Amino acid sequence: MDHDHDFDWAAMADMLVDEGEAYSPYLVAAFDRLADPEPKRILDIGSGPGVAACLLAERFPGAEVIAVDGTPELLARAEERAGRLGVRLQTQVAEFPAGLGELPEADLVWSANVVHHVGDQQGALTRMAALLRPGGTLAIAEGGLPTRWLPRDIGFGRPGLQLRLEVAMAERFDRMRAELPDSAPVTEDWPAMLRAAGLVEAHSRSFLVDRPAPLEEGPRRSVRQWFERLRGMQADHLDPDDRAALDRLLNPDDPQSIDRRPDLFLLTARTVHYAHRPAG
Ligand SMILES: C[S@@+](CC[C@H](N)C(=O)[O-])C[C@H]1O[C@@H](n2cnc3c(N)ncnc32)[C@H](O)[C@@H]1O
Numbered sequence: 001m002d003h004d005h006d007f008d009w010a011a012m013a014d015m016l017v018d019e020g021e022a023y024s025p026y027l028v029a030a031f032d033r034l035a036d037p038e039p040k041r042i043l044d045i046g047s048g049p050g051v052a053a054c055l056l057a058e059r060f061p062g063a064e065v066i067a068v069d070g071t072p073e074l075l076a077r078a079e080e081r082a083g084r085l086g087v088r089l090q091t092q093v094a095e096f097p098a099g100l101g102e103l104p105e106a107d108l109v110w111s112a113n114v115v116h117h118v119g120d121q122q123g124a125l126t127r128m129a130a131l132l133r134p135g136g137t138l139a140i141a142e143g144g145l146p147t148r149w150l151p152r153d154i155g156f157g158r159p160g161l162q163l164r165l166e167v168a169m170a171e172r173f174d175r176m177r178a179e180l181p182d183s184a185p186v187t188e189d190w191p192a193m194l195r196a197a198g199l200v201e202a203h204s205r206s207f208l209v210d211r212p213a214p215l216e217e218g219p220r221r222s223v224r225q226w227f228e229r230l231r232g233m234q235a236d237h238l239d240p241d242d243r244a245a246l247d248r249l250l251n252p253d254d255p256q257s258i259d260r261r262p263d264l265f266l267l268t269a270r271t272v273h274y275a276h277r278p279a280g
Pocket of ligand 1: 016
């Protein structure tokens, strides 16, 4: 795997499944806007283990849905998921951005949380736009609101932990982007970037994900995985009090841990940027 040296995507399979399922209300709502006209061929670019691709296959049973990713292990998970759910799904390995040019044309190209892992984001969008049949739609999920999981005061440590964790993650995100091959700064005005890729009618819609406390088991696991990842990556960038609070949240024996707290919730909004290739 030569993409994104910073991430071991194959090892993140379970996390991507739990997260995909936890946030799936936004996918269902976002796909409702893609039904007219019904797409015949759909590419999910950077599908990971296929949560969204399988939902697309379910939503558009007449369509040929192709999950595309650079990590074969994740595509194997997508195939296994599709088999289990009884939906039709094909997979194709491709490395971005170079491999985007080898994909077949489609009526709908969906890509969630992927473009920000490519150094030249505008270049990636332009290549994805070039895959569209006349009248086809490109839908890019990027950004939205930061996710909230915990009250401001969690009963120990300094209140406001979550905001400080977000700052640490935002700084890490900047470093990640700066280190990507061919990293090119761009104003992340996604509709403007879609227009620069030759598309029209670019617009954005945001969708709420609101899972109130007490959080069910699957989403709760996904929150744990996020905190574990953050603890692993950001330990040096947090002050000792916040590190101690994080350790407590991650200690399954502690009644205040993420696994046991009755006040854990999941609240966020995800933004999807839509645009079309002119009809002809
Ligand atoms: C954050 S995950 C997103 C998965 C899924 N779309 C979702 O929203 O949950 C990013 C995915 O893009 C793939 N990916 C990242 N950079 C890539 C690249 N340069 N070439 C091919 N695949 C890449 C990874 O293997 C991973 O499955």
